[in-house]
Amino acid sequence: MPHALTTSPVYIVGAAETPLGKVTDQSEFSMVGLAAREALGEAGLGFRDVDALFTNYMGEEGSVQLGEYLGIRPRYAESSDMGGASFEFFVHHAMAAIAAGRCEVALIGYASRQRSRRNRKRSATALDGSLSAQFETPYGIHFPIGHYALSAARYMHQYGARLEHLAEIAVAARQWAMLNPKAWSRDPLTIDDVMASPMLSDPLRKLDCCLVTDGGGVVVVTGRDRARNAAKRPIRVLGAGESHVQWHVAQCPDLTVTPGLASGRDAFAMAGIQPGDVDVFEPYDNFTHSVLLYLEDLGFCKKGEAGDFVAEGRLRPGGSLPSMTSGGGLSYCHPGALGILLLIEAVRQLRGEAGDRQVRDAEIAVAHGTGGLAFSTASTVVLGRD
Amino acid sequence: MAPVALLFLPLPLWCLAVTDKPNYSDLGAADPTTEPFWQACAEGRLIVQRCTACGAHQFYPRPFCLACEGTTLSWVECRGTGTIYSLTTMRLPVDPQLPPPYLLALVDLDEGPRLLTNIEAATAAIGDRVRVAWRQRDGLPPLPIFVPLRQP
Numbered sequence: 001m002p003h004a005l006t007t008s009p010v011y012i013v014g015a016a017e018t019p020l021g022k023v024t025d026q027s028e029f030s031m032v033g034l035a036a037r038e039a040l041g042e043a044g045l046g047f048r049d050v051d052a053l054f055t056n057y058m059g060e061e062g063s064v065q066l067g068e069y070l071g072i073r074p075r076y077a078e079s080s081d082m083g084g085a086s087f088e089f090f091v092h093h094a095m096a097a098i099a100a101g102r103c104e105v106a107l108i109g110y111a112s113r114q115r116s117r118r119n120r121k122r123s124a125t126a127l128d129g130s131l132s133a134q135f136e137t138p139y140g141i142h143f144p145i146g147h148y149a150l151s152a153a154r155y156m157h158q159y160g161a162r163l164e165h166l167a168e169i170a171v172a173a174r175q176w177a178m179l180n181p182k183a184w185s186r187d188p189l190t191i192d193d194v195m196a197s198p199m200l201s202d203p204l205r206k207l208d209c210c211l212v213t214d215g216g217g218v219v220v221v222t223g224r225d226r227a228r229n230a231a232k233r234p235i236r237v238l239g240a241g242e243s244h245v246q247w248h249v250a251q252c253p254d255l256t257v258t259p260g261l262a263s264g265r266d267a268f269a270m271a272g273i274q275p276g277d278v279d280v281f282e283p284y285d286n287f288t289h290s291v292l293l294y295l296e297d298l299g300f301c302k303k304g305e306a307g308d309f310v311a312e313g314r315l316r317p318g319g320s321l322p323s324m325t326s327g328g329g330l331s332y333c334h335p336g337a338l339g340i341l342l343l344i345e346a347v348r349q350l351r352g353e354a355g356d357r358q359v360r361d362a363e364i365a366v367a368h369g370t371g372g373l374a375f376s377t378a379s380t381v382v383l384g385r386d
Numbered sequence: 387m388a389p390v391a392l393l394f395l396p397l398p399l400w401c402l403a404v405t406d407k408p409n410y411s412d413l414g415a416a417d418p419t420t421e422p423f424w425q426a427c428a429e430g431r432l433i434v435q436r437c438t439a440c441g442a443h444q445f446y447p448r449p450f451c452l453a454c455e456g457t458t459l460s461w462v463e464c465r466g467t468g469t470i471y472s473l474t475t476m477r478l479p480v481d482p483q484l485p486p487p488y489l490l491a492l493v494d495l496d497e498g499p500r501l502l503t504n505i506e507a508a509t510a511a512i513g514d515r516v517r518v519a520w521r522q523r524d525g526l527p528p529l530p531i532f533v534p535l536r537q538p
Contacts (some may be wrong), residue, residue, distance in 0.1 A: 129414045131446055134424075138529050139504050140484035146476055150492055154472035157512045201490075202475045248446075250492055250502045255472060 008099040011227040011234035012091070012383065014039030014220035015347040018111045020333045021184055023214040028058065029069045031111035035218040036070060043220050044229035045105060050220075052076035052103035054090035055110050057337055066109070076103035082244065083371015084284060086110075087219070087339035088379030092240035094221040104226055108343075111216025112335040120212060120336065131248060141249070142201060144286075145209060147374035149201035151255040152289040156203060158256055158304070161292060163203060165307030167194035169288035170207050170330050172315040177327025179317060179357035184213050185331040194288075208288040210328075215335035217344045235350045236386045238273070238364070241266025242379040249374050256304075257297060258290075258375035260368060264298035267380035273364060275299040280349045280365040281321055282342040285328040290375070291315075294368055298380070322359045325349060339369035339379075346383050408525075415526050419447050422461055424527040432518050432530050434499050436462045445499035466518040467535060468495040473505065473512050491516075493532050504531045 016038035018031035026034075032055075040046055053074040055062045062079035066072075076097050082089045087108055094106035114120050121143060141147065155161055171191055177183035189207070197207040227234040243262035246252040268274065275298060283294045292306035300321065301309040315323040326332040326345040333341060346365035348354045364384045371377040410416035410424045423446075426433040434445040438460055442453035450457050471492040479486055489505040493516055506519060516532035523529055 129411070129417050131417075131420075133414075134416060134420060135446060136502055137481075138523075139490055139502055139531075140476055140480045140486075140488060141490055141502065142476060142478050142480050145478065146474060146480075146490055149474040149476075150472040150490070153474050153512065154492075157472070198477075199475075200478050202477075204474075248502070250500045255492075 009224050009386070010095045010098050010221060010237045011224070011386070012219050012237065012343065012347050013043035013222055013227050013230040013232075013234045014045070014218070015042070015344040016218050017182070017341065017344055018216040020182055020215040020335070021213050022115055023113055024116055028111045028113055028216070029066065031216055032058070032066060032109045032218060033070055035111070035216065036107055036109055039218040039220045040107070042230065042232050043222065043226070044231055045220065045226070047072055049105045049226075050074065050107045052094060052097060052106035054078045054094060054106060054108040056081055056086035057110055057112060072107070074103070076106070082377045082379065084286065084337040085339045085369025085371035085377045085379045086337065087343060088240070088367055088369035088381045089242050089377075091219070091221060091237060091343065091381045092242050092379060095237050095240055098221065098223050104222060106221040107218060108221065108340070109216065109218035110337060110340050112337065113214040114336045115212050115214045135250070136248060144373045145201050145204060147249045148287045148290070149204045150249055151374045152203050152287065155256045155289055155293065159307070160304070161289070161307040163195055164191055165292060165310060166203065166208055166288040167191040168310050169285060169291045169315070170194045172310070172313065172319070173285055173324040173328040173330035173332075175316045176325050176357055177331035179355070180327050180332055183327035183332040184211055185327070204287060204289075210286045210330050210334040210338070213333050213335055215333045215341065217340040219340065219343050219347070233351045234386065235347050235383050237381065238384045239267040239269070239271030239382040240380065241270065242377075244372070244377040245375065247372060247376055252374065255374060256293065258293050258370065259378035260294050260297040260370065260375070260380065263378040263380040264368065267366075267382050268299070271382035271384070273382060277364050278321070278366050279362040280325060280346060280359050281315075281323040282325065282346045282365060282367045283323060283328075284338050284342060284368060284370045285324050285330050286334070286338065286370065288330070290370065291323070293375070294370075298366070298368065317357065325354065325357050325359060337371075339367070339371070342367040342369060343381065350383055350385050410527055413526070419449065423447065426461070426463075427520070427527040427530060430520060430528070432464045432466050433461045434464055434495065434497060435459045443497040443499055445501065464495055464497050464518075468493040468516055468532070470505070470510060470512050470514045470516060471500060473510055491532065501530070506531055506533050510534060
């Protein structure tokens with residue numbers, strides 16, 4: 001099917017993390033600024049070349065604040081809040097805008113110091129007249145562990161998934177983190193360790209939940225002409241898709257299915273790939289059971305069968321579907337919005353610069369983001385070596 | 387507190403708006419579209435919207451039907467019974483008024499709509515039948531919660 005997006009290839013030409021973990025000597029804006037400089041440098045570009053800016057969680061009118069800080073006056077800009085998946089949405093949008101000639105060099109970035117600031121909120125504000133304040137806050141639902149626990153409990157009830165299946169996700173992520181010097185948690189971890197950690201909201205235990213760390217990153221997206229100057233191998237955006245469903249958990253008709261069903265279908269169709277073609281999978285592992293749902297919704301296995309699919313270490317180093325290869329949100333870094341780091345890790349794997357955790361001959365990688373409260377949003381990006 | 391009786395007195399129309407009921411929207415505890423729901427809660431009634439065109443029930447309220455996009459909806463009282471769709475025991479402190487652990491659930495009302503709620507019981511399970519009960523709150527309308535429905 002001839003399409004503008006397939007005839008005007010778009011590439012990620014720069015990718016850089018901000019400092020990660022606990023950051024006390026930088027502000028969020030300076031973190032993004034230095035990562036932007038590094039990512040643009042990889043592409044042989046500078047701030048003055050950027051004409052499109054995409055960010056989230058950088059304050060009110062975030063792209064305006066970030067643009068001012070970097071001295072960038074974009075002709076294409078977005079600060080949509082799609083939760084932690086915003087950055088996969090932004091690659092999708094930048095791809096379309098670049099292919100349509102609306103901009104040439106898109107900078108997508110973000111940083112958070114949620115660990116240092118201790119400002120992560122536990123519930124929506126009561127008495128603000130919002131629907132959340134009326135129908136969720138009074139019941140004491142933890143934001144977002146309670147929402148995801150309701151999904152996990154229903155999923156286990158409906159499909160017979162076991163706690164061991166959830167724990168396997170945490171163990172797989174940790175085994176990758178042990179190969180990544182930048183990962184926050186690098187001590188060995190067993191299934192029994194996960195299942196012995198404190199229960200927070202049944203069935204989710206402490207080690208089923210992602211980290212709370214500082215961090216962030218930047219990726220630079222551009223078309224073929226500007227990609228020619230890149231110092232490092234440009235990574236082609238082969239496909240992208242997005243969707244969102246509910247904000248309030250009671251409005252979700254089926255908590256065992258995510259909007260990744262739609263975003264994955266669109267992204268894989270655009271890329272012309274099947275799940276079996278994926279060499280590296282970077283799922284948004286905010287909670288262990290989330291990864292089981294993505295594997296099903298993206299078509300790696302049938303609905304309800306992900307527990308068996310991940311058994312025997314399929315996602316671990318040496319497994320047939322290397323996943324969470326940085327260590328993921330569970331063991332590497334979760335700065336409140338992991339989506340940007342999924343893209344960066346996918347790019348590094350495809351460039352062959354992932355060090356001890358390098359997946360051999362990786363040609364196609366999928367970054368799959370989620371956001372909001374119990375899978376409100378999803379965006380899937382398929383990347384490949386050109 | 388006699389707002390219903392007021393309706394039957396031969397008073398000028400403007401009096402109909404004057405009752406001694408609190409307006410929950412003014413308190414920030416409701417919005418203009420949910421005010422009828424919370425007023426019903428104050429009377430111990432659980433109500434949801436029903437589309438007069440297609441018969442679908444919906445909650446939270448909207449000025450149109452999500453099923454058929456019609457705009458003629460009425461409030462109907464629920465039987466007050468439902469089934470637990472999902473359930474978690476919240477063990478983290480979230481609200482000083484709610485010391486953990488407590489049961490947080492999604493309940494499917496027999497009429498269809500799904501509610502986030504608490505189950506007031508020592509234990510419960512997905513699939514259990516439940517009925518509505520009320521949690522009194524200072525200065526706010528009673529909150530619909532659920533308790534196990536005793537099997538006959």
